[in-house]
Amino acid sequence: MTEQLASRLLADGIEEIDIDSEWVDDLPVLRDVLERHFGSAVAGSRLTPSPQPDELRAALLNRSARLADLVERLQGVLLGDASAVVVRKMHLDHLDVDDRGVLLYCLAAGMGYPTGADPRRNQVVWPVTASARSREFEAARPELDFEAEYHTDSQYHPDPERYFLLYAVRAARCGGGDNRVRANAHITEFLAGTPEGRKAMRVLEALDVPFRIPSDYADSGEAPEKRYTFAPILAERNTLRWRRDTVEKGLADLPEYDHPDLRDALGMLESALAEAPHEVRLTLVDDSFIVVDNHRAVHARTEFADLDRHHLGIRFHDTQHVR
Structure with a gap:
């Protein structure tokens, strides 16, 4: 294994890997697959769940061997002993946010069945940013700037998604907003x-x-x-x-x-x-990424004051999910 593709154990059940940068070069090919599939131009912020997700997954993985390799590597780690995988550099930071969302959508669609963020907008790639919503509103997303205690995502759904990913467009610059994960x-x-x-x-x-x-x-x-x-x-x-x-x-x-x-x-x-032991506490720096097995780990986030903090999130079922 090359140094670039090394793996490191952050704690029992939490693994960090390095990935190749070349997967990003397939953005035009992957965008073409999405546009053919959805029948219109695509942008990361407007993508919704596919009505034919198995067909879309096959097309994406067939057209991009680099995406297929990355999917295989992430799934291999998650289907082993790891309940979360961290990637310190996704090599997306030269792209605009919508293009990053397109690639993250393709990655999630390659690994499983992405879901809509809420029953009205059905947006798959959702922004995780500070919000001025009142705390009296029963908000579910973690974009509010106060501390998020340990929890599982979508615990209020009859069938919570197996995985979620979180990508840092811009990390908080205030020293807060650290992620905590425990198997x-x-x-x-x-x-x-x-x-x-x-x-x-x-x-x-x-x-x-x-x-x-x-x-x-x-x-x-x-x-x-x-x-x-x-x-x-x-x-x-x-x-x-x-x-x-x-x-x-x-x-x-x-x-x-x-x-x-x-x-x-x-x-x-x-x-x-x-x-309980073996907590991992980490800061998702700019262009870093984590995938958490929502059935095998809990996660939390510390309070932050930098309202320019910006992440992207996607929830998705695994490919064994009965649809």
Whole structure:
């Protein structure tokens, strides 16, 4: 393996790799595939899920061996022991933001089934930027500048996406906005180490909990609308479904689902999220990138003050997803 294609273990379950720069040279070919597929000119900010994603994936990978190689490498790492992969340089920084979005869309489409960011706009490549939205609005996206606690993405969906990617167009310059990632296996190992933790795991596996769907993702997009997804927090193969505020809002609205044993279990889970070993804390510098297995890891972000921080995000199901 060349130095350029080296791999490094950041922590148990989190791996960093280097990639070749040449994949970016296939942008014209990949754009042509997308325009033929969608029947119109494309821009990263306007791309939506494909109505024929398997056909699109085959066309993209057949036309670009470089994209196919990158997809194979990322999937190989994620289907092994890693629950997250970091790439410090994606070689996109000479492109405008829309062209970067096109390439990231092609990468996600090569790995699986990209999804729309909300039920109205259906935008696949969504900007992650500071927002002036009121904290009273039940916002779901992580672009607000205060701290994002440990959570899984789309925990309020009946079928949360397997993966999400995050790409840094411009990192925060204020020293904040660091990403934190921890493999779920370390959280469940921490809980399994005590009788109280093992009891908490049984409760979290057994009880359906109401996750309040944030208003950004409800059909109307209005703050007063209240809808819920009911599911256990812990499932087989260390799969976690968690975000504290959506659970707390669901339990406040539907107190019949609240229970002292559940509260004890939630307290144990919060302790594990704070104290379990092998946390990775990193800053996504300009042109860096992370793919997280949303079923096998939780992630968080520290507070930041630089309102020019700009990332791009995509969520996608894996190719084994039953559509």
